[in-house]
Amino acid sequence: MGLLSIIRKIKRKEKEMRILMVGLDNSGKTTIVLKINGEDTSVISPTLGFNIKTITYQKYTLNIWDVGGQKTIRSYWRNYFEQTDGLVWVVDSSDLRRLDDCRYELHNLLKEERLSGASLLIFANKQDIQGALSPDEIAKVLNLEAMDNSRHWRIVGCSAYTGDGLLEGFDWLVQDVASRIYMLD
Amino acid sequence: MEEDDNLPAADSALQRKHAAMIERLSNSHQSRLARKPNSESNSTFISTSSFLSRFSESKNSIESTLSRIRQTPDPHTNPTLKSELDNVSISIADLEKLVAENSFSLPSYEVRTCLKTITDLKQLVEHVTSEVIPRKKFSFKNKSTKKITTQNDTVSEVPNVESKDSVLRVLDSPGFRGKENEVLVKEFGRGNDEEIREFVLSELKGCDVRLMGSVRALFVHKLIDCKVYVGPVFGSVLIEEVTNCVFVMASHQIRIHQAKRCDFYLRVRSRPIIEDSDGVRFAPYCLKYEGIEKDLEEANLGEETGNWSNVDDFKWLRAVQSPNWSILPENERVGTVDISS
Numbered sequence: 427m428g429l430l431s432i433i434r435k436i437k438r439k440e441k442e443m444r445i446l447m448v449g450l451d452n453s454g455k456t457t458i459v460l461k462i463n464g465e466d467t468s469v470i471s472p473t474l475g476f477n478i479k480t481i482t483y484q485k486y487t488l489n490i491w492d493v494g495g496q497k498t499i500r501s502y503w504r505n506y507f508e509q510t511d512g513l514v515w516v517v518d519s520s521d522l523r524r525l526d527d528c529r530y531e532l533h534n535l536l537k538e539e540r541l542s543g544a545s546l547l548i549f550a551n552k553q554d555i556q557g558a559l560s561p562d563e564i565a566k567v568l569n570l571e572a573m574d575n576s577r578h579w580r581i582v583g584c585s586a587y588t589g590d591g592l593l594e595g596f597d598w599l600v601q602d603v604a605s606r607i608y609m610l611d
Numbered sequence: 612m613e614e615d616d617n618l619p620a621a622d623s624a625l626q627r628k629h630a631a632m633i634e635r636l637s638n639s640h641q642s643r644l645a646r647k648p649n650s651e652s653n654s655t656f657i658s659t660s661s662f663l664s665r666f667s668e669s670k671n672s673i674e675s676t677l678s679r680i681r682q683t684p685d686p687h688t689n690p691t692l693k694s695e696l697d698n699v700s701i702s703i704a705d706l707e708k709l710v711a712e713n714s715f716s717l718p719s720y721e722v723r724t725c726l727k728t729i730t731d732l733k734q735l736v737e738h739v740t741s742e743v744i745p746r747k748k749f750s751f752k753n754k755s756t757k758k759i760t761t762q763n764d765t766v767s768e769v770p771n772v773e774s775k776d777s778v779l780r781v782l783d784s785p786g787f788r789g790k791e792n793e794v795l796v797k798e799f800g801r802g803n804d805e806e807i808r809e810f811v812l813s814e815l816k817g818c819d820v821r822l823m824g825s826v827r828a829l830f831v832h833k834l835i836d837c838k839v840y841v842g843p844v845f846g847s848v849l850i851e852e853v854t855n856c857v858f859v860m861a862s863h864q865i866r867i868h869q870a871k872r873c874d875f876y877l878r879v880r881s882r883p884i885i886e887d888s889d890g891v892r893f894a895p896y897c898l899k900y901e902g903i904e905k906d907l908e909e910a911n912l913g914e915e916t917g918n919w920s921n922v923d924d925f926k927w928l929r930a931v932q933s934p935n936w937s938i939l940p941e942n943e944r945v946g947t948v949d950i951s952s
Contacts (some may be wrong), residue, residue: 428726429710429711429714429722429726432711432714452847452849452864452866453864454800464950468863468880468911469863469880469881470863470864470881471864471881471882471884472864472866472882472884472921472923472924474880474884474925474928496866496884496886496925497868497886497925498886498887498926499925504888508923511715516772520784520808520809520827520828521831521849522784523811523813525831530868539839545779554827555808555809555827555846556808556809556829557784557785557808557809558809562918574737575696575700575736576700576704576733585847
């Protein structure tokens with residue numbers, strides 16, 4: 427995290443955080459955002475482009491950028507990297523065949539310098555499906571232990587369908603970002 | 612801050628905040644002075660130079676630790692190395708914090724130099740880590756034992772075709788895989804307590820697939836010359852690499868990738884999408900089996916939404932109709948398909 431961005435944040439009166447949601451298509455990014463915002467999740471089309479949601483969470487204002495995950499538009503993800511405080515990587519834990527793709531895309535993303543200071547939350551989504559891998563198994567498959575040890579990260583199992591685990595994940599993310607950015611308060 | 616009549620209150624709040632900030636700053640200043648007692652008269656100079664000496668002290672200790680780690684004779688067998696490296700990362704993080712805390716009082720040149728140093732240190736740690744502890748090569752193999760034990764108590768009809776050596780193990784979701792010219796029938800959740808879960812259709816050729824009852828998620832991969840009839844999917848369908856197939860399915864979400872010359876008879880709650888596909892045609896859902904109305908109703912798919920024709924083509928982001936898909940002319944549609952056995 428650049429020092430300039432720290433100072434910029436301190437100067438700003440409202441406590442804003444910028445959260446970027448990414449992951450393969452069909453992982454449930456939009457459903458998670460709508461669920462946590464208390465909106466209807468029964469009709470969601472695959473995201474063509476992106477959605478922005480501003481949510482007041484605890485005493486912070488989260489600007490959540492939910493970016494579509496289809497292969498064609500993954501190359502546009504980098505347009506959203508600038509000034510990201512928290513990164514949310516969403517995994518479809520029941521899509522066993524594409525876990526290789528998922529690992530590849532994640533590690534590709536983490537090489538990005540502009541995201542090097544961002545806290546990383548991994549949602550092992552769709553835990554309500556019987557065949558889904560557990561968060562521990564997902565962590566192994568994604569080789570999370572190999573991550574640079576200066577990175578703040580955590581993996582949380584969740585179900586965007588039932589809402590389980592979503593708050594736990596966001597609580598951690600918001601606290602972790604806050605402790606870095608607003609540590610002078 | 613908020614409204615005019617609140618001004619005095621807001622003012623005092625502001626003042627309190629201001630006072631608190633001043634106090635914090637002076638506290639941290641005091642503590643800096645306390646750390647470096649041999650003070651001189653110029654205060655900015657003291658804090659800057661004392662900060663710099665502290666900074667270079669920790670920097671040197673980090674560097675010497677790293678070079679010691681590097682020269683450890685047999686790094687691969689030494690178990691303490693990993694924790695030592697972790698400690699180094701922690702001290703670097705502390706150093707970064709120190710810079711952030713002092714950024715107010717430091718000249719901008721020093722701040723930049725210090726940040727640069729920290730970045731270099733981080734890279735050095737990474738470099739040493741990769742040198743000393745080679746990254747474990749990723750493989751699915753050591754995981755498989757665990758999965759197999761859980762597999763025993765779940766009901767599934769997975770043919771054990773996956774060998775342990777295959778790099779990309781198609782894991783243990785129930786499904787039909789690797790069949791040719793067969794009629795494959797599956798009924799979900801009929802008269803037993805089997806949970807509704809995910810289902811996989813993979814590497815099928817010339818097959819007739821009939822899935823009745825509700826399923827939570829459906830993955831379709833590598834199908835050629837198949838006919839696929841599916842009851843309600845209470846979640847999403849993901850289709851990849853299909854050629855010359857007919858699909859009749861109802862679902863909340865449908866994603867179609869790399870499809871060639873396929874017809875889709877759909878009922879979808881949201882807009883179906885295609886990507887890297889051509890020659891695909893769409894028509895409304897037309898499946899019948901005993902009890903399908905109830906199944907559809909329970910999966911929230913009881914009503915025709917008309918979305919079967921609202922197709923988004925991710926390879927054609929323009930206002931005019933995509934050349935990759937079309938609506939199936941009525942006289943070419945199959946009519947109602949009844950798969951009751």
